[in-house]
Amino acid sequence: MSPTSRHRRTYRILAGAAGLATVGALAAAMPASAGQDRGSGHGHHPTGRYQDVQLLSFNDLHGNLEAPSGSSGRVTEVQADGTTKTIDAGGVEYLATHLREARQGNKYSITAAAGDMVGASPLISGLFHDEPTIEALNGLDLDVSSVGNHEFDEGATELARLQNGGCHPVDGCYDDGEKFDGANFPYLAANVTKEKTGKPILKPYWVWKKNGVKVGFIGVTLEGTPNIVSAEGVKGLKFGDEVATINKYAKELQRQGVKSIVALIHEGGAPASASYNYDCDSPGAGDGISGPIVDIAKNVTPAVDALVTGHTHQAYACTIDDPAGKPRTVTSASSFGRLYTDTTLTYDRWTGDIARTAVKSANHVVTRDVAKAADMTALIDRWKLLSAPIASRPIGYIAGEIPSTGTESPLGDLIADAQLAHAKSLDPEADIAVMNPGGIRAGLTYAASGGEGDGVVTFGEAYTVQPFANTVNLVDLTGAQVITALQQQVSGLNEASPKILQISAGLTYTLDLTKTGAARVAADSVRLNGAAIDPAATYRVAMNSFLAGGGDGFAALGQGSNVLVGSDDLAALEAYLTANSSAATPYPVPAADRITIVK
Numbered sequence: 001m002s003p004t005s006r007h008r009r010t011y012r013i014l015a016g017a018a019g020l021a022t023v024g025a026l027a028a029a030m031p032a033s034a035g036q037d038r039g040s041g042h043g044h045h046p047t048g049r050y051q052d053v054q055l056l057s058f059n060d061l062h063g064n065l066e067a068p069s070g071s072s073g074r075v076t077e078v079q080a081d082g083t084t085k086t087i088d089a090g091g092v093e094y095l096a097t098h099l100r101e102a103r104q105g106n107k108y109s110i111t112a113a114a115g116d117m118v119g120a121s122p123l124i125s126g127l128f129h130d131e132p133t134i135e136a137l138n139g140l141d142l143d144v145s146s147v148g149n150h151e152f153d154e155g156a157t158e159l160a161r162l163q164n165g166g167c168h169p170v171d172g173c174y175d176d177g178e179k180f181d182g183a184n185f186p187y188l189a190a191n192v193t194k195e196k197t198g199k200p201i202l203k204p205y206w207v208w209k210k211n212g213v214k215v216g217f218i219g220v221t222l223e224g225t226p227n228i229v230s231a232e233g234v235k236g237l238k239f240g241d242e243v244a245t246i247n248k249y250a251k252e253l254q255r256q257g258v259k260s261i262v263a264l265i266h267e268g269g270a271p272a273s274a275s276y277n278y279d280c281d282s283p284g285a286g287d288g289i290s291g292p293i294v295d296i297a298k299n300v301t302p303a304v305d306a307l308v309t310g311h312t313h314q315a316y317a318c319t320i321d322d323p324a325g326k327p328r329t330v331t332s333a334s335s336f337g338r339l340y341t342d343t344t345l346t347y348d349r350w351t352g353d354i355a356r357t358a359v360k361s362a363n364h365v366v367t368r369d370v371a372k373a374a375d376m377t378a379l380i381d382r383w384k385l386l387s388a389p390i391a392s393r394p395i396g397y398i399a400g401e402i403p404s405t406g407t408e409s410p411l412g413d414l415i416a417d418a419q420l421a422h423a424k425s426l427d428p429e430a431d432i433a434v435m436n437p438g439g440i441r442a443g444l445t446y447a448a449s450g451g452e453g454d455g456v457v458t459f460g461e462a463y464t465v466q467p468f469a470n471t472v473n474l475v476d477l478t479g480a481q482v483i484t485a486l487q488q489q490v491s492g493l494n495e496a497s498p499k500i501l502q503i504s505a506g507l508t509y510t511l512d513l514t515k516t517g518a519a520r521v522a523a524d525s526v527r528l529n530g531a532a533i534d535p536a537a538t539y540r541v542a543m544n545s546f547l548a549g550g551g552d553g554f555a556a557l558g559q560g561s562n563v564l565v566g567s568d569d570l571a572a573l574e575a576y577l578t579a580n581s582s583a584a585t586p587y588p589v590p591a592a593d594r595i596t597i598v599k
Helices: 003-015 092-103 131-139 157-162 241-257 290-300 375-389 410-426 459-466 479-487 557-559 569-580
Strands: 050-058 074-078 085-086 109-113 145-148 192-194 205-210 213-221 237-239 261-266 304-311 315-321 327-333 339-348 360-365 394-397 432-435 456-458 472-476 507-512 539-542 561-568 595-598
Touching: 003 539, 050 092, 050 213, 050 304, 050 327, 074 157, 074 394, 085 557, 092 109, 092 375, 109 261, 131 375, 145 213, 157 394, 205 241, 213 241, 213 339, 213 595, 261 327, 290 304, 290 327, 290 394, 304 339, 315 339, 315 360, 327 360, 375 459, 375 539, 394 459, 394 569, 410 432, 410 472, 410 539, 410 561, 410 569, 459 569, 472 479, 472 569, 479 539, 561 569
Parallel strands: 050 109, 109 145, 213 261, 261 304, 304 327, 432 539, 507 595
Antiparallel strands: 050 339, 074 085, 192 237, 205 213, 315 327, 339 360, 394 456, 472 539, 472 561
C-alpha cells in the first residue's frame, strides 16, 4: 500500500464522517533518557553474583487494541491428557493487566517486542495512522521493539513520525489539536539502511541498564521485507542479511563492554503443534520448529543469549543450538496480543554475561478473566468515540461466520468475487480476480458486535479485514502468465512458505501437495468456466495494486499490460456486499470449493 493511498482513504473517511544505545530516528533523535528511565533504578548495589532479569515480550500486535474476534481472538492449549481446548485471548486492556501482574516482585524487568506493532490494523487504530497503538504501547511500558515489515506500510517518513511524534502531514492532529508525542520506546532497525548513505535509518541497538546490570538489544526485520511491502513503502531503503547484521552489532556491543545480548528478530518459524504450550524440546516432540528462523538461530553468534522472534504469528518457546552447539532460547508469542512470553535471563555480575544454562522461558495466555486496565479502557473509549460514526455504519449482511482461514478460505472467495464485480463495472471483459492471502487480515464474524445485530457487517469490521488501501487494478495477462502466477504460489520465493491466491468464481485448478515446486499446479488443470486456459490467449485479470506490482513473489502478475486502475479495494468489498445482501437475504457463506487439493 502506498502512503498516498492511505492518506486519501483517511482524509476521505474523516471528511465523510462530518537494545542498546539511545534511540535516534530518521529525522530527530529521542531524548537520551527515553527508554532508560524505567530501568535506571535506585538504592544499594546488589552484592550477589547472579541476578535474575525478567524479559517480557510479544510480537505482531498489528494495532489490535480491542479484543480480537473469531479465530483471531483464540489460542489453542494442549491439556495433560493430550486433548486440546481453545481459550479466548487478547485485547490491550487485558494485556496491560497481565504484564503488570507479571512484573510484580521483579525489580529487574524489561519489556520488548519483535515488530509489526502497527500496520494492517483494525479501524480504531488504522484510521488514525496507528497513533492509538503507539499511545497504548507507551502505556504498556514497552522498553524497546524491532521494526517489522508492517512498520514500513506507510514509508520511512511516517515511521519516523511514529517514533518522534508530530501531527500527520495530511490529516493533521486528531485529538483536540494536541500534538502526537510519538513512541516512548526506541524502534530498532539494524539491517535497514539508506541506499544513498548505507547508514541505518534508526539506531541498530539499545542498552538497558540497572544497578550495574546491562542487557543489550539488537533489532532487525526480515531481509525479504521489500517482497511483501509496497514499493513506495521501502523506496530508497536496503534490507540486509539478518545474521550478518546481528553478528556485526553483537561485536560492537561487546567492544562497549555489553556481554548480555538479546536479538529482536521480525522473522519466525512454524511449530510442529498449533498449541501455544507445546513443549518443542521434549523427547519425541517432533521437529520443534521449522522455517527461516531455524537457519538464522543456528548461525547467529553465540554472543547473543536469546532470540525474540515474530512475523509468522506462531507460538513457541524452544531452544535451537547456536554455532557452538549450545542450546539457546528462541521464542514467539503468536499475534494480536493473545500471548506474552516470560523469559528469565540469569545475569552473572562477575562476567557481565547471561548464564545460558539458567534461562527459562514460557508463553502465557492473555486471558480475559482478569480486570481490565482502566487506562487502556479510557484510551480505547477515546479513539472509539472519534471513529464511531464511521465504524458502526452497516454495509451488508451475512448468513453466518465467514472465516479467512484455510488454503482456500470462504472470505477469500468473497473478496475475489467482489473485486471481479468491481472490475466488470469498469470493463465488462474482465475474466478473473485474484487476492493475496496476506491482504486478508481477519474473518467476518456473525455474532453481534457493538450492538449492530447478528449478521450485520459494519464498515469497521470490513476495514479490519482489508486495511491496506490498495486499489483494484485490471491488467491483460496471457494464459501462460496466469498459469505461471498460480505456479508461483508454491515455487520460487514461495516454495518454502506457499502463498495461495484466493480466486474468483469460474477459475478452478488442482493443487497437488504430493508434488514439489511448480509441479504442484499442473497447467492442464487450470480452467475458466470449465474450459482449459489457453496459454496464448489474453485474459483480463483483476488484482490489488500490491499484487499488480509483483508483490509476494508473484512476478508474473507484475508483467500485466493495458493497466486500468479502479477504486479502493475496501470500497469494492462494500459495494459488493451492499448490492448482494440485505437483512432479508444475507450473503451466504461461500463454499471454498474452487481449488481441488490433493494431499
